[in-house]
Amino acid sequence: MSAPPRALLLWCPDWPVLAAEIVDGVPATDPVVVLHANRVVACSERARAEGIRRGLRRREAQGRCPQLTVVDHDPGRDARAFEPVVAAVEEVVAGVEVVRPGACVTAARGPSRYLGGEEAAAERIVEHVAQSCAVESQVGIADGVFAAGLAAREGRILPPGGTPEFLAGRPVEALGRPALADLLRRLGVRTLGDFAALPAGDVLARFGFDGALAHRLAAGRDDRPLAVRQPPVDLTVTADHDEPIERVDAAAFAARTLAERLHERLAAYGLACTRLGIEAVTAHGQELHRVWRHDGLLTAAAIADRVRWQLDGWLSGSNGRGGARPARPTAGIIRLRLVPDGVLAQAGLQPGLWGETGAERERAHRALSRVQGILGPEAVVTAVLGGGRSPAEQVRLVPWGDERVPARPGPPPLPALASPDAAPAAPPVPVGPVPVVPSSPAVRAGSGGAAARAGRRAGRDRVAEPPWPGRIPPPSPAVVLPTPLPAEVHDASGQPVVVSARLAVSAPPARLTVGTGRPADISGWVGPWPVDERWWAPAEARRRARFQVCLADGTALLLAVEGGQWLVEAIYD
Numbered sequence: 001m002s003a004p005p006r007a008l009l010l011w012c013p014d015w016p017v018l019a020a021e022i023v024d025g026v027p028a029t030d031p032v033v034v035l036h037a038n039r040v041v042a043c044s045e046r047a048r049a050e051g052i053r054r055g056l057r058r059r060e061a062q063g064r065c066p067q068l069t070v071v072d073h074d075p076g077r078d079a080r081a082f083e084p085v086v087a088a089v090e091e092v093v094a095g096v097e098v099v100r101p102g103a104c105v106t107a108a109r110g111p112s113r114y115l116g117g118e119e120a121a122a123e124r125i126v127e128h129v130a131q132s133c134a135v136e137s138q139v140g141i142a143d144g145v146f147a148a149g150l151a152a153r154e155g156r157i158l159p160p161g162g163t164p165e166f167l168a169g170r171p172v173e174a175l176g177r178p179a180l181a182d183l184l185r186r187l188g189v190r191t192l193g194d195f196a197a198l199p200a201g202d203v204l205a206r207f208g209f210d211g212a213l214a215h216r217l218a219a220g221r222d223d224r225p226l227a228v229r230q231p232p233v234d235l236t237v238t239a240d241h242d243e244p245i246e247r248v249d250a251a252a253f254a255a256r257t258l259a260e261r262l263h264e265r266l267a268a269y270g271l272a273c274t275r276l277g278i279e280a281v282t283a284h285g286q287e288l289h290r291v292w293r294h295d296g297l298l299t300a301a302a303i304a305d306r307v308r309w310q311l312d313g314w315l316s317g318s319n320g321r322g323g324a325r326p327a328r329p330t331a332g333i334i335r336l337r338l339v340p341d342g343v344l345a346q347a348g349l350q351p352g353l354w355g356e357t358g359a360e361r362e363r364a365h366r367a368l369s370r371v372q373g374i375l376g377p378e379a380v381v382t383a384v385l386g387g388g389r390s391p392a393e394q395v396r397l398v399p400w401g402d403e404r405v406p407a408r409p410g411p412p413p414l415p416a417l418a419s420p421d422a423a424p425a426a427p428p429v430p431v432g433p434v435p436v437v438p439s440s441p442a443v444r445a446g447s448g449g450a451a452a453r454a455g456r457r458a459g460r461d462r463v464a465e466p467p468w469p470g471r472i473p474p475p476s477p478a479v480v481l482p483t484p485l486p487a488e489v490h491d492a493s494g495q496p497v498v499v500s501a502r503l504a505v506s507a508p509p510a511r512l513t514v515g516t517g518r519p520a521d522i523s524g525w526v527g528p529w530p531v532d533e534r535w536w537a538p539a540e541a542r543r544r545a546r547f548q549v550c551l552a553d554g555t556a557l558l559l560a561v562e563g564g565q566w567l568v569e570a571i572y573d
Helices: 016-023 044-050 059-062 075-090 109-114 118-133 145-154 164-169 178-186 192-194 198-219 248-268 302-314 360-373 450-462
Strands: 004-011 032-036 041-044 069-072 097-100 105-106 138-143 237-247 271-282 286-293 335-344 382-383 396-401 479-490 511-514 518-534 542-551 556-562 565-572
Touching: 004 041, 004 109, 004 145, 004 565, 016 032, 016 041, 016 069, 032 044, 041 059, 075 118, 105 109, 105 145, 105 360, 109 118, 138 145, 145 164, 164 192, 178 198, 192 198, 198 479, 237 542, 248 271, 248 302, 248 335, 286 302, 286 335, 302 360, 335 360, 335 556, 479 556
Parallel strands: 032 069
Antiparallel strands: 004 105, 004 138, 032 041, 097 105, 237 335, 271 286, 271 335, 382 396, 479 511, 479 565, 511 518, 518 542, 542 556, 556 565
16 A cells, blocks of 8 residues: 655644733743643643643642643634744645644645755744744654654654654554553553554454544554645636727727637636626726626637627716716726636536527528528438337438438337347447357247237337337447448358358358458457348348457447348447
């Protein structure tokens, strides 16, 4: 498992005591203790010299030092006093996370790179905090926040990868969990190294979730990565004009240029604008501001339109003598700024094929109808999905403007039927040779076979239209050839592959030759899918079997054999 990222933690010793001095004026040089629940949670250096330690009761602490100054614990006071320290650290490094009042952490990689190393970064931060806030502090750097906190108490910079060794000798009390530490002591586990050596599953079963979290910390693995604050991306675009803009046409040109810049900047971050702030500054220092809202995403043209409309409204205002419109600015505009006040991921909104509004769709309809009037109705067609057994039969081209009704009913594909007469359901893209080729009888369209009867029973429950037995399973091919290409299929010995009337394949297909092209090796195949259509009308009868094959170069094809002739019907993507 990889080590946690390097963390730089700044620690201010005895911070609750220093906060009491900063806010309440209690001298930190005196023997001072901070109490919570009648126990010492922090003490000054002089109080420690008198034998006072964290965890002592108030009576015992006062018995050791009668001159002791007692201060109540106030987390709000500690946080308020620590804010200037965090601000001072942020003046040196970017992205600081407050662990608790008195300790803050940041990723060590950035400061170490632009301040000349980890040691130089630590010295720079400590020096800047001392000069800005007159507060003593120490810095620790280690792999992970927990280890960095312990290293900061000693002012150490651990080498990369040295965190487990550093933690191994620390007592279990360093975890900050007195109840767990007491239990571990009674079980004979006295150091973090002993605790980390225990199996993780046993620790979770015995000590629960909090014990498992402490076990991760003891092993040098943080419970979560640093969540430092990232500076927001500046998406605002600004244009300064030497000559003040006073005419509407000049304003429209400036609006179009600035809108394109804003749209390109948003697109670079994968964002779209839904609320646009338009700001302008006149030559006399007058500031104008307006926010435009839009339900869809604002394209470059939509942004330019709104900016032009707003500038037109400002520059075409009244003269200020009781007109109905607002007063016109006293001077031309010298600065124009666009602020994307509301942004979201561009994938969240997707316009239609003909744009966002009904007017644009109407314009597209008129344009297509005009092309039809010039070239004829069949020159502009749209595809309509329907039913059929082959991919070419499932799409019908309808002239633009005609009713989009499929020629054949096309219900959703039915699941594979557990019937001995059903066509074999195979993966749509073959992945290897099939050793045994199923020899199911042909599925007769409209016959009373078991597959058709089962399909009709399922169709009554799902859709009103009848199913299409013998249909190729999804997914559909990417390219359906308008005219199938003749092909030849041979086995490994070079003999043509033949499919008998009982759908028995003479040999596994090994090579495919399309037209006059070069032979290609077949790496996998599935089939056949048989279809016997209109068998009751000899003049219209059609019987064929289809195969899916995968070539050595990764190409997947749909083949059909009809009357002994192999054909390439479609190509899979």
